[in-house]
Amino acid sequence: xxxxxxxxxxxxxxxxxxxDCHTIEGCDIRExxxxxxxxxxxxxxxxxxxxxxxxxxxxxxxxxxxxxxIQGIDxxxxxxSLVSGQIECRAFSEIVVSNSFRANKVxxxxxxxxxxxxAIEFAGxxxxxxxxxxxxxx
Numbered sequence: 762x763x764x765x766x767x768x769x770x771x772x773x774x775x776x777x778x779x780x781d782c783h784t785i786e787g788c789d790i791r792e793x794x795x796x797x798x799x800x801x802x803x804x805x806x807x808x809x810x811x812x813x814x815x816x817x818x819x820x821x822x823x824x825x826x827x828x829x830x831i832q833g834i835d836x837x838x839x840x841x842s843l844v845s846g847q848i849e850c851r852a853f854s855e856i857v858v859s860n861s862f863r864a865n866k867v868x869x870x871x872x873x874x875x876x877x878x879x880a881i882e883f884a885g886x887x888x889x890x891x892x893x894x895x896x897x898x899x
Contacts, residue, residue: 769805823897836864867891
């Protein structure tokens with residue numbers, strides 16, 4: 762089963778009508794089942810979730826061999842863009858501050874994932890967005 766979480770403003774297009782796909786708009790994942798999902802895609806979840814450890818909440822829902830893909834705004838890249846004049850203050854506030862509970866840096870997220878015993882399959886930044894993919898080996 763696949764879990765899609767659209768916590769931010771953007772909702773990405775998913776092809777087809779997959780009966781085995783559970784979609785959540787927002788950041789309340791309390792009704793999802795731990796260790797139940799083969800695949801989780803979470804967009805802006807780490808930034809807007811009020812959970813004390815939102816990453817641990819996502820990882821707990823993966824089953825063995827499951828894949829987690831998270832995407833959000835890298836606060837360091839956004840700050841660099843503000844300082845260099847690539848984006849204005851209003852755009853910076855809209856991107857980083859609006860509806861967010863916390864700011865993240867991709868390196869901090871990677872460190873947190875690795876400290877929990879998971880291996881990173883892919884991590885990168887495209888524009889201001891980070892993308893991290895993790896596989897649960899055990």
